[in-house]
Amino acid sequence: MLLFGVAGRLCACDLNAIREIVPARSTTRLPGAPAWVCGLLNLRGTLLTVVSLAVRFGEEDSAMRSIIVAEGEGRVFGIGVDGVRDVQSVAGDAFEDVDVQRSAGGIVRGLARVGSARDQLALVCDVDAIARQALAL
Amino acid sequence: MVGDILQQAGFEVVGEAETGTQAVEKYKQLRPDLVTMDIVMPDMGGIEAVREITKFDPGAKVLMCSAMGQQALVVEAIQAGAKDFVVKPFQPSRVLEAVQRVLG
Numbered sequence: 001m002l003l004f005g006v007a008g009r010l011c012a013c014d015l016n017a018i019r020e021i022v023p024a025r026s027t028t029r030l031p032g033a034p035a036w037v038c039g040l041l042n043l044r045g046t047l048l049t050v051v052s053l054a055v056r057f058g059e060e061d062s063a064m065r066s067i068i069v070a071e072g073e074g075r076v077f078g079i080g081v082d083g084v085r086d087v088q089s090v091a092g093d094a095f096e097d098v099d100v101q102r103s104a105g106g107i108v109r110g111l112a113r114v115g116s117a118r119d120q121l122a123l124v125c126d127v128d129a130i131a132r133q134a135l136a137l
Numbered sequence: 138m139v140g141d142i143l144q145q146a147g148f149e150v151v152g153e154a155e156t157g158t159q160a161v162e163k164y165k166q167l168r169p170d171l172v173t174m175d176i177v178m179p180d181m182g183g184i185e186a187v188r189e190i191t192k193f194d195p196g197a198k199v200l201m202c203s204a205m206g207q208q209a210l211v212v213e214a215i216q217a218g219a220k221d222f223v224v225k226p227f228q229p230s231r232v233l234e235a236v237q238r239v240l241g
Contacts, residue, residue: 008195008218057216058188098208108212119238121221123212 001090003114003122004068005082007054010122012090012112017127019069019076021084037134041067041078050078051134053125056105072131079130088114095124107133139173139202142229143236157181161189164197171240172199174219176210184214191218198239202227 001012027039027050036055041048050067064080071077096111109126113119140150152167154160157178164172172190176183183201190197201214201222211222220239223232 008191009215096211098211105216108216111212111215121215123215
């Protein structure tokens with residue numbers, strides 16, 4: 001899994017959904033888009049929608065330093081994060097037994113204990129769910 | 138209950154709050170190293186209180202205390218900025234383990 005920070009929270013997502021990570025850069029705002037949709041980014045000639053997970057988590061702004069270029073629901077888009085921390089394999093028993101059906105927004109599919117001593121709790125994000133919500137699929 | 142476990146382990150409890158609003162006020166006043174917060178609290182709920190505390194201090198260390206059956210809310214609390222959680226009934230060893238994890 002790829003571990004990254006969002007407004008002081010540790011998050012994770014499936015590494016297979018990640019294409020690349022690029023430094024944050026300015027985006028062109030889309031009129032009428034939800035607040036957490038930052039706008040469009042021209043990445044080597046390809047236009048990507050970029051979202052801010054910090055804003056999705058209820059923060060007013062964020063120190064977005066990296067954009068994770070991910071593929072969800074067959075679409076490529078950007079996830080703005082504070083920074084990428086690490087890549088770790090996460091064993092099945094590291095996932096906490098929590099019911100996420102009622103969790104806010106539905107973009108988090110669980111919690112996992114990560115780190116060499118499993119001493120940190122990460123929000124496991126669902127890239128497909130982020131794509132569905134951000135791109136209104 | 139959590140306060141007793143922490144005190145017996147040598148931690149100092151600098152303040153206690155009965156509602157979410159009080160918790161936020163006390164945090165601003167006392168700036169503790171760690172907050173243990175019930176998910177369900179009168180007035181402002183625990184999750185909203187975490188949101189307010191982390192908005193005030195992004196480095197705040199909040200440990201959520203959840204009852205069985207409130208696990209769905211735990212995810213929301215972590216999303217709101219809490220660092221970890223423990224589930225009632227509290228076992229001292231589990232509480233202290235979680236506290237050490239959060240304090241790093």
